[in-house]
Amino acid sequence: MEPGRVLDGRYRLDVALGSGAQGSVWRGHDLRLNCPVAVKVATLHNHPGRGETSEELNRRVARFRKEAQAMARIRNRPHVAVIYDHGEDGDLLFSVMEYIEGSPLSDHTGHGRQVTLEQTVRWTRHICDGLADAHDVGVVHRDVKPGNVVIDGDGAAKVIDFGLARFADSSSSHGPGWGTLHYASPERLREESGSALSDLYSLGCVVYEMLTGWTPFGHLSDPYTVLWHHVNERPAPPSALRPGVPRPLDALVLKLLEKAPGDRPAGARAVDRAIQQIEYVPDNAADPHVDIRHVAEIRDLERFIQRYADGPRATDTDVLDARARHARLTGESGDPRGAAALCQRLGQDCARLLGADHRRVFEAYREASRWKEGVG
Template structure:
């Protein structure tokens, strides 16, 4: 992906902000409304001989779409970006979100390190309660299919760790 690319004649990718499991996030410009946006992009790798829409490719497209729909259900939450648009431009899937200026989580935890979830006394009960509330919020927002999302996260984490 290169700076200056325009998706669907509307969203100009300006500079990369970060990278995740499904793709990368860019600072972009909404050319119609002239406002900064965050654009999450994932490239669809179509391999010669597999046909344009392999089963795995269809799964990736569906996962990306469901993630965008789940994000769209989150409203009026501090520190959560609002999703504006979602689409496909050639071999690029994209989701356009409100751009929230700030520091990435990795700036607080250190790249590749886990966040410390214990208090100053080493007590982890507060962290456990926080994780439980976050899980309940996610389940409520994702609706009846929340177990599929958590299963996908578990599988992705196994794959990332090399155990899957």
């Protein structure tokens, strides 16, 4: 499909953002309202090798329409990308969603990359809010993963790609409808239909990755071995890979990753309530905790750093000061390891941009050492 195609006489496809076996996602433009949109497109043809009948195809299309209509009832919610429209154009089925300016969570984590504890609890709460809004109208995502969560310019997380998730999961027995293997629940891997509790298992995999840099069984490369472990093996707690994870957060992640759906939390809002209890512990708490009193300033600093740290202003005093304060507040919020990593990165960037003998390099590495000592 080429850029410039206009669907239903209204939605112009401008730039392909990604594609998969089930369709593609485009940044588009609503010609009627003159605003950017995200357009998800799938063909109405049978999937190769599936032998899907016309009756099965009709069921998939009807289910997609029903769920698009359900998602369209969610309005003015901050953590879910809502559907504005859906329809057909020739051999294409499409849904139109709000376009979110930002980057996928997969750009921040995975392959050993961790995010701070404060970011983990903040974004987990946002994802829970988005999932709960969808579950309230009877829509199960079925493919919760970092690539389907966007971090916007305000540092907030939004869940995307509801429109095609269930549509891609035909009731036909031809081919698996797991979602994405490293985030798939045991029941989905057994090719059961799954439920909102299946989304919670996938959420557990996402939180595990934010904390450790890896999915629960991300050290395994063989797909069938990964599948077997999801169905049969309990993963190591996140704290085994990242010391300093608060014990309640450790326990919540393992609860989300229970094999039996009934052993998981009762719903996304229950997970949100559990996260709220983790977010604040009094100053005299001996155990690791996450203190959210700095969250507003941390988010402001994130926005400022994201705007300027990789551009021509990277060595400006206010940008370097913002990065140093961001690291310090990260440590004060209960994450000394995260603070040390941010200081280490600041020191490396200063050495590269300003020279190894610059005082900023010394200051950043000194702070990194201080926070490392605080880990114990």
